[in-house]
Amino acid sequence: MKVRVNEVEHHVAADWRDETLLTVLREHLGLAGTKFSCGIGQCGACVVHVDGSAINSCLISIADVENKNILTIEGLASGDGSLHPLQQAWIDENVPQCGFCQSGQIMQALALVGDKPDPTDADIDSVMSGNLCRCGTYDRIRKSIKKAALVMRSTS
Amino acid sequence: MVSISRRNFLIATGWVAAGVTGVYALSKHAVAVAPTIIFPDETSGAAWVQIRPGGVCHMFFPRVDMGQNANTGLAQIVAEELNIDVEDIQGVQPSTSDVPPLAVTAGSMSMTAFSRPLAIAAATLREGLRDRAAVKLGEPVAAVLDDVGGFQTSDRRKVSYADLVDDTVLVIERESDQAVPALYAFDSGRQKTQVGHPKSPLGIRDLVTGGRVYTADVPMTGVLYGRAVQPPVRSAQIASLDTSGVAEVRGVVTLVEEGDFVGVVCTTPSAVDKAIAQIQVTWDLQQPITEEEISRLIDVDGKMAAGDLEHILQDKAHRRNADWSVDLRFDVQVQTHAAQEPRAAIARFNDAGADHRLEIWTGTQDPFGMQRFASMDTGLSESDVVIYPQRLGGGFGGREHYEVERDAVRLARAVGRPVKVQWTRADEFMASRSRPASAHRIRIASDDQGNLTDWWYGYVTGHVVFARERLPGWLLPVARLSDDSGVVKGAIAPYQAPHQRVECEDVDLPIDLGVWRSLNGASAIFAIESAMDELAVLQGKEPVAFKIAQMQGEQPRLAHCLATVRKLSAKRRLPEAAGYGRGFACGIYDGRCFVAVSADVFVDEVNQQINVLHLCCAQDVGMAVNPDQLRAQIESNLVWSIGMALLERFEVADNTIQSSNFDNYTIPRMRNMPTLDIDIIDQPNLPPTGAGEVALVAGPPAIANAIRDASGFRALSLPIRFADI
Numbered sequence: 001m002k003v004r005v006n007e008v009e010h011h012v013a014a015d016w017r018d019e020t021l022l023t024v025l026r027e028h029l030g031l032a033g034t035k036f037s038c039g040i041g042q043c044g045a046c047v048v049h050v051d052g053s054a055i056n057s058c059l060i061s062i063a064d065v066e067n068k069n070i071l072t073i074e075g076l077a078s079g080d081g082s083l084h085p086l087q088q089a090w091i092d093e094n095v096p097q098c099g100f101c102q103s104g105q106i107m108q109a110l111a112l113v114g115d116k117p118d119p120t121d122a123d124i125d126s127v128m129s130g131n132l133c134r135c136g137t138y139d140r141i142r143k144s145i146k147k148a149a150l151v152m153r154s155t156s
Numbered sequence: 157m158v159s160i161s162r163r164n165f166l167i168a169t170g171w172v173a174a175g176v177t178g179v180y181a182l183s184k185h186a187v188a189v190a191p192t193i194i195f196p197d198e199t200s201g202a203a204w205v206q207i208r209p210g211g212v213c214h215m216f217f218p219r220v221d222m223g224q225n226a227n228t229g230l231a232q233i234v235a236e237e238l239n240i241d242v243e244d245i246q247g248v249q250p251s252t253s254d255v256p257p258l259a260v261t262a263g264s265m266s267m268t269a270f271s272r273p274l275a276i277a278a279a280t281l282r283e284g285l286r287d288r289a290a291v292k293l294g295e296p297v298a299a300v301l302d303d304v305g306g307f308q309t310s311d312r313r314k315v316s317y318a319d320l321v322d323d324t325v326l327v328i329e330r331e332s333d334q335a336v337p338a339l340y341a342f343d344s345g346r347q348k349t350q351v352g353h354p355k356s357p358l359g360i361r362d363l364v365t366g367g368r369v370y371t372a373d374v375p376m377t378g379v380l381y382g383r384a385v386q387p388p389v390r391s392a393q394i395a396s397l398d399t400s401g402v403a404e405v406r407g408v409v410t411l412v413e414e415g416d417f418v419g420v421v422c423t424t425p426s427a428v429d430k431a432i433a434q435i436q437v438t439w440d441l442q443q444p445i446t447e448e449e450i451s452r453l454i455d456v457d458g459k460m461a462a463g464d465l466e467h468i469l470q471d472k473a474h475r476r477n478a479d480w481s482v483d484l485r486f487d488v489q490v491q492t493h494a495a496q497e498p499r500a501a502i503a504r505f506n507d508a509g510a511d512h513r514l515e516i517w518t519g520t521q522d523p524f525g526m527q528r529f530a531s532m533d534t535g536l537s538e539s540d541v542v543i544y545p546q547r548l549g550g551g552f553g554g555r556e557h558y559e560v561e562r563d564a565v566r567l568a569r570a571v572g573r574p575v576k577v578q579w580t581r582a583d584e585f586m587a588s589r590s591r592p593a594s595a596h597r598i599r600i601a602s603d604d605q606g607n608l609t610d611w612w613y614g615y616v617t618g619h620v621v622f623a624r625e626r627l628p629g630w631l632l633p634v635a636r637l638s639d640d641s642g643v644v645k646g647a648i649a650p651y652q653a654p655h656q657r658v659e660c661e662d663v664d665l666p667i668d669l670g671v672w673r674s675l676n677g678a679s680a681i682f683a684i685e686s687a688m689d690e691l692a693v694l695q696g697k698e699p700v701a702f703k704i705a706q707m708q709g710e711q712p713r714l715a716h717c718l719a720t721v722r723k724l725s726a727k728r729r730l731p732e733a734a735g736y737g738r739g740f741a742c743g744i745y746d747g748r749c750f751v752a753v754s755a756d757v758f759v760d761e762v763n764q765q766i767n768v769l770h771l772c773c774a775q776d777v778g779m780a781v782n783p784d785q786l787r788a789q790i791e792s793n794l795v796w797s798i799g800m801a802l803l804e805r806f807e808v809a810d811n812t813i814q815s816s817n818f819d820n821y822t823i824p825r826m827r828n829m830p831t832l833d834i835d836i837i838d839q840p841n842l843p844p845t846g847a848g849e850v851a852l853v854a855g856p857p858a859i860a861n862a863i864r865d866a867s868g869f870r871a872l873s874l875p876i877r878f879a880d881i
Contacts, residue, residue: 033366
């Protein structure tokens, strides 16, 4: 079985074909940026993109993403190391506290700004309320999304 | 005093293999059983700052990072002393073999306890290097002036730290009887480049690019996956056990049964899930785990009617029978940490002859506690056990115990290979040591002018620091003779009255209890601030002016916070329409941290919900080392306040824990967010006070008082649900 993650094709060993996408990413492919937190799609820590759509990777079997294009937090920055506008805004606003949820937050925000290039507060409430942050960094996440969206609009 | 043996210790660890190290009086106190409570002070402590060949500054981070980013603030202090930029400091999270025991990271103590010792260490290093520079420049020491990353003379001859440090080992020590060098970080008249500036947390790039910084991210060759069954309470014993289905699961390596411990080791994570699902276990309990049992145990009115409570915290001309203006009982629910990272640990046993027989990777608030407990658990000597502390995906007081580490150690020992244990979210709830439920009776009497005459506050809660299974069983009865420092947090009100009594009692509840953000502070201050607000309402007085008056000038820093937050709140107009309300509350955390919060709420009759619209906070932080990170901690506390006031309730029933995930334990989400307005009151002449769990004491009562203002409903129990109104 093969999966394409961050534009690199990976072979999934036979022993790992009963696993979730999340477990394969973390434990088999060594891409540990995507996090396990609730395991039931309630918190968004494990959000990745599959063929351009944000999904909870804890809920989907690896078998269901065979030959699909997966994007994880590790694939968001450019090859030259320059950060995506969302990542840069996250740093500029000093969003992370413990940081554990932030990969999922950024990947969910990527879906939001892809869909709504100029997101309103209501858009942010609606799309980001599936991503929990126990440290309570929501105010900064909101600011960062708006900031990054502005950068992305002005450069596109 | 720094003894030669301490210096040898440092050299033996390799920490001072080359370069110059500034050392500030290392301590070697007797180590407490749990948690580790060694803090540095003026004459003892531990702080390491080193200039390495090439001039790079290394420092061992004395705290574990769990989101408070205290190490960044401490690095700013070091950078200030050394005239470098905080970004140029290379921080190292030390293992337990790198440094002597350091205190558990808890209690909002990091800045208060560590800032000055670290400043002294760095300044001692700077002055030692200045002596070297004087020799190199052929000038008297007084003519060697500071420069960025080194020194210079008045005629601009420069020497950098790199020029002064070579491969020889030199430890610069300050004896305790020597004068403290000039501390730039604490010099309020000085123009600073690091302290007081909003620096980004060190290592932030890793957190937004998917870097490996948490325990479960650590790569490990040949690792297996394991997990143990968590009992509903640690005192539970296995009544019946059926593991017959485990052998059928593909990928199971072994089943481990040791007394009340039962766990599995497998080749993949999903095999662990399947194998654990095949284990059927029932438990014998010492107490029924039900809401009714908890309510019965904390019945404050029954206990106060029967006589004095166990601990008298304040007693001044107490009168049992006054003409009470306010006589209210407040109940606070059980709450839990629900950190975003479910706990994980990796354990690896090595053959004799290795540096360490047992290595443990874990995100813990108390690495040295883990080392001691792993030593006791395995029979290995402490020096045979090493803990590699990882970043915590949230701590909040919940990660001080040898638990997930124990699971990993026992399973790794059974299979002779490294084992990673990743708790599920359900495990995390089942094994949580929650903030106890508590019941509070507050009686206040006042004179004709409305001034307080009598204050009688009694409360009953579960144990906190001295909770069962936090200390060894033999130690508990002894420890409990004294006040539990967690239970008494927040109990003494800032208000003055000629007759005052505060008393409390702490009891065993049927669930595991422990340290939660602010300990008892948020519970007690919810009760105190609600009662005082009610008295102001009954007297028709403006609550802020009333509270400040009742402090009688005894709490100027708190009064200033309260006056400041009233001004902040006034920047935003509260709608005149029905259902809108504004409330205020203030509090002192741990006798040293001062905060006031205002809340604007809308009690929405149409949608049957309570919305927090706007929160303001004024917090006196002492010296603001990193204003932006202080603000971040305040934001975090305000969000937690919404959870505590309106959302979170740890459910128990039918002799087990019912809360198992975020679908049945509700924490704040983006849609719950109000707007925030925060004013940090910087006191450059006063030591930093800490911020990790401060504003949470004032947030919930501010919300409750706003609901009173909006609807006339006085919340007597938390969380407040719309249906209560």
